[in-house]
Amino acid sequence: MTDAAISIRDLCKTYAGVKGGAPKRALDGVSFDVQRGSIFGLLGPNGAGKSTLINILAGLVNKTNGSATIWGFDIDEHPRNAKASIGIVNQEILFDPFFTPVETLEIQAGLYGVPKKERRSMELLRAVHLEDKAKAYARTLSGGMKRRLMVAKAMVHSPPVLVLDEPTAGVDIELRQQLWSYVRSLNDAGVTVVLTTHYLEEAEELCDRIAIINHGRVIANEPTAELVGKAQEKIVAVTVDRDVAALPRSTCFEKIVLKGARTLEITYSKDRVNAGEVLGAVQAEGFGIVDVSTKEADLEDVFLNLTRAANAG
Numbered sequence: 592m593t594d595a596a597i598s599i600r601d602l603c604k605t606y607a608g609v610k611g612g613a614p615k616r617a618l619d620g621v622s623f624d625v626q627r628g629s630i631f632g633l634l635g636p637n638g639a640g641k642s643t644l645i646n647i648l649a650g651l652v653n654k655t656n657g658s659a660t661i662w663g664f665d666i667d668e669h670p671r672n673a674k675a676s677i678g679i680v681n682q683e684i685l686f687d688p689f690f691t692p693v694e695t696l697e698i699q700a701g702l703y704g705v706p707k708k709e710r711r712s713m714e715l716l717r718a719v720h721l722e723d724k725a726k727a728y729a730r731t732l733s734g735g736m737k738r739r740l741m742v743a744k745a746m747v748h749s750p751p752v753l754v755l756d757e758p759t760a761g762v763d764i765e766l767r768q769q770l771w772s773y774v775r776s777l778n779d780a781g782v783t784v785v786l787t788t789h790y791l792e793e794a795e796e797l798c799d800r801i802a803i804i805n806h807g808r809v810i811a812n813e814p815t816a817e818l819v820g821k822a823q824e825k826i827v828a829v830t831v832d833r834d835v836a837a838l839p840r841s842t843c844f845e846k847i848v849l850k851g852a853r854t855l856e857i858t859y860s861k862d863r864v865n866a867g868e869v870l871g872a873v874q875a876e877g878f879g880i881v882d883v884s885t886k887e888a889d890l891e892d893v894f895l896n897l898t899r900a901a902n903a904g
């Protein structure tokens with residue numbers, strides 16, 4: 592029995608080849624835990640295996656090997672309890688366009704066996720800012736509204752774990768912010784959240800911990816701050832005391848470009864040199880330093896470095 596919200600061990604999935612084609616190994620021994628109460632990010636390039644993993648948790652895809660528990664319930668031994676413990680928002684928008692949002696939620700609650708007096712369809716619609724659309728046909732909702740209805744639909748049975756598979760694809764910035772603030776409020780209320788996203792800044796902003804999956808394998812699984820700290824390349828912008836006629840040279844610099852008459856943008860590898868050495872190299876070329884600013888590495892850098900390294904290895 593594990594205390595994790597989700598616990599995955601050695602999960603493998605091989606899809607049979609279509610029409611005599613080669614079988615496809617989509618998950619190749621994936622293991623990780625999602626702590627209760629956290630927001631966990633699952634990142635990876637297209638085709639990495641994220642949807643396969645989520646569909647196994649949802650009971651929509653049969654795993655080839657390995658095990659998974661949701662809220663302590665093994666998906667093979669206690670599939671009903673495991674399913675009741677998780678709400679999943681899929682990439683595709685799925686609901687009957689002829690039902691209204693409130694009907695959609697009532698039907699979903701019925702499917703999960705939520706008794707009528709425990710249903711909270713209007714409360715959920717209010718939370719996702721769709722109260723005034725409660726009785727409109729779902730087909731008349733905008734893309735962003737449909738997406739938010741999907742989130743409300745995933746929450747009808749009040750699961751302790753909410754999984755969002757690429758929930759903001761095609762959602763504009765304002766609605767995305769609204770969606771995230773709702774996800775945050777659910778998390779504040781104790782719901783464990785797992786999300787897959789291609790928006791790295793978003794994962795960086797929202798997630799406590801991030802796992803990166805590539806070609807069906809986990810290549811990183813760390814607290815967000817540590818993962819971001821892993822980016823090796825740093826950029827420092829240095830403003831010098833006179834116009835730069837010729838760029839200074841040094842083995843400390845990975846790259847140097849002139850930004851305006853007196854500002855140098857220098858990329859350096861922080862596992863090789865430190866900022867002091869970089870500035871010293873500029874001074875050694877006869878420049879006085881007037882101002883300095885650094886750019887922190889973001890997740891995009893880490894992600895590219897890790898996937899590049901994993902692909903090369």
Ligand SMILES: Nc1ncnc2c1ncn2[C@@H]1O[C@H](COP(=O)(O)OP(=O)(O)OP(=O)(O)O)[C@@H](O)[C@H]1O
Binds near residue numbers: 635643
């Ligand atoms: N039903 C299937 N039959 C055969 N191969 C499949 C099937 N579903 C997925 N795959 C393959 O398995 C691999 C993983 O796909 P999956 O959809 O899990 O990736 P993903 O990380 O979710 O990608 P994306 O972000 O594009 O959705 C891909 O190579 C995909 O082509």
